[in-house]
Amino acid sequence: MTQGAADGLLYCAQVLIPSLFPFMVLSSFVVNSGISAALSRILSPVTVHLFRLPGSAGVTILLSMFCGYPVGARGVRSLLDQRLITQQQAARMLYFTVGAGPAFVVFAVGASLLHNTATGVILLIAQVLSQLTLGFFTRFLCKDRPDTLKQSVPKSRPMPLTNALVTSCGDSTLGILQLCGMVVLFSALLGILQSAGGTSLFEKLLTVCGIHSAAASSVLPILLEVTGGCFAAIKTGAPVALLAFAIGWGGICVHFQIYATLGALKVNRALFTFFRFAQGILCAIFTHLIFLIYTPVQTQPVFSNVSAVVPAFSTTVAGSIALVLLSFCFLFSYQKQQKKGRNI
Numbered sequence: 001m002t003q004g005a006a007d008g009l010l011y012c013a014q015v016l017i018p019s020l021f022p023f024m025v026l027s028s029f030v031v032n033s034g035i036s037a038a039l040s041r042i043l044s045p046v047t048v049h050l051f052r053l054p055g056s057a058g059v060t061i062l063l064s065m066f067c068g069y070p071v072g073a074r075g076v077r078s079l080l081d082q083r084l085i086t087q088q089q090a091a092r093m094l095y096f097t098v099g100a101g102p103a104f105v106v107f108a109v110g111a112s113l114l115h116n117t118a119t120g121v122i123l124l125i126a127q128v129l130s131q132l133t134l135g136f137f138t139r140f141l142c143k144d145r146p147d148t149l150k151q152s153v154p155k156s157r158p159m160p161l162t163n164a165l166v167t168s169c170g171d172s173t174l175g176i177l178q179l180c181g182m183v184v185l186f187s188a189l190l191g192i193l194q195s196a197g198g199t200s201l202f203e204k205l206l207t208v209c210g211i212h213s214a215a216a217s218s219v220l221p222i223l224l225e226v227t228g229g230c231f232a233a234i235k236t237g238a239p240v241a242l243l244a245f246a247i248g249w250g251g252i253c254v255h256f257q258i259y260a261t262l263g264a265l266k267v268n269r270a271l272f273t274f275f276r277f278a279q280g281i282l283c284a285i286f287t288h289l290i291f292l293i294y295t296p297v298q299t300q301p302v303f304s305n306v307s308a309v310v311p312a313f314s315t316t317v318a319g320s321i322a323l324v325l326l327s328f329c330f331l332f333s334y335q336k337q338q339k340k341g342r343n344i
Helices: 002-032 035-052 055-066 068-081 087-094 102-113 117-143 161-196 198-208 214-224 226-235 240-250 250-259 271-294 316-343
Strands: none
Touching: 002 035, 002 055, 002 068, 002 161, 002 226, 035 055, 035 117, 055 087, 055 117, 068 087, 068 161, 068 214, 068 226, 068 250, 102 117, 102 226, 102 240, 102 250, 117 240, 117 271, 161 198, 161 214, 161 226, 161 250, 198 214, 214 226, 214 250, 226 240, 240 271, 250 271
16 A cells, blocks of 8 residues: 555656646636637637537637646536536536646657657547547537527636736646545555455456456556556556557546536536546547557557567658648647737
8 A cells, every 4th residue: 555655646746747737727827817718719619510519618628638637627617607508518528528638648658658759649639539529429419509509608807917827826736736635545545456466356357358468457557547557558568559548538536536526517427437438449449540540660668678679660651741730730729829818
């Protein structure tokens, strides 16, 4: 248990705080400063027609894809508290606004753990595609007509920039402390299971069912907590598709954090868990499909004991073009957001 808690603290210090805290501050600042209102007007047509949600939901959906797991749930609750969305719309949003940010997927998992930033980018793209797919599917659960959703754009008065920054930093500090506490708790729980032999028994059961030992040993950590699950998957040399599933699934630890964030919002937890599992499966499928188009040069895990040089794989023209287009889209959207921020 002690070693598990220590591992949890290490995950928080080396991965979670550096990768999530700045984005939590950013997402809160976007809302408090009024930037979200301007972005909502831009994203409103897509939000209304693609997801059948009010225009005010656009920024929360966007932030959930690029700012980390708890951000989407916090944004949904904020919209509900402001009465910009209904209970049903909030529940639908929760089914697909759960995602890890690029700082975790690209830099923590890709660059730091895998020593391969390109693989991190692929995992991020797969996650975004899985969220968009689930979001599009949830539109069929809605009976609202698009013309009744267009005017729901927030009109609240923004805070001064300095106040918005201080408030955002304070709120995010409390949020990251709660998140780290849950990670340490679940890491300690995993340590207890390992000491009691529960993880070994679970691995043997999965191996008997035909699952490879490398994947079987990382399944339980993946189910419980995403950071430790990613560490375990990479350390054991599990397939990258399982790593993609871990990121899409999020882990029970993340699910509990989201439940704690909801407040008065009622959500079908069984259906929420189903969507998390579906997102994990879709993320694995999209990752596999992208790997068929573009294969990163190096895929050796940082924890691998294999000392042989990993052979390089040839890159494809389609994969290179896709990465270049993604880079241009990111730069264009960033410059546009900067201009909007200066005008407010």
